[in-house]
Amino acid sequence: MATVLKVFDKWKEFLAERVSQAGQAGMSDEIISKLAFQIGEFLATKVDPENEQERLLKELWDAGDEQEKRTIARLMVKLVDKG
DSSP states (O other), rough: HHHHHHHHHHHHHHHHHHHHHHTTTTOOHHHHHHHHHHHHHHHHOOOOSSSEEEHHHHHHHHHOOHHHHHHHHHHHHHHHHOO
């Protein structure tokens, strides 16, 4: 379980770095959220979850309508932004 959490923490760290870089590049929160949504769509259709956390996120993503998916994307950005 510790390895899974480390992998998930690494993924959150990676996402946090990208969000920070986007902000430093002058991207608005809205643009960052739109990019997070697009990344979520890509991951949900092209990448198999590798751990329980990723599987849960995929299941939530798959269950949601477009508005709910956009909310998940904004929440993930918020999660890593507050880090």
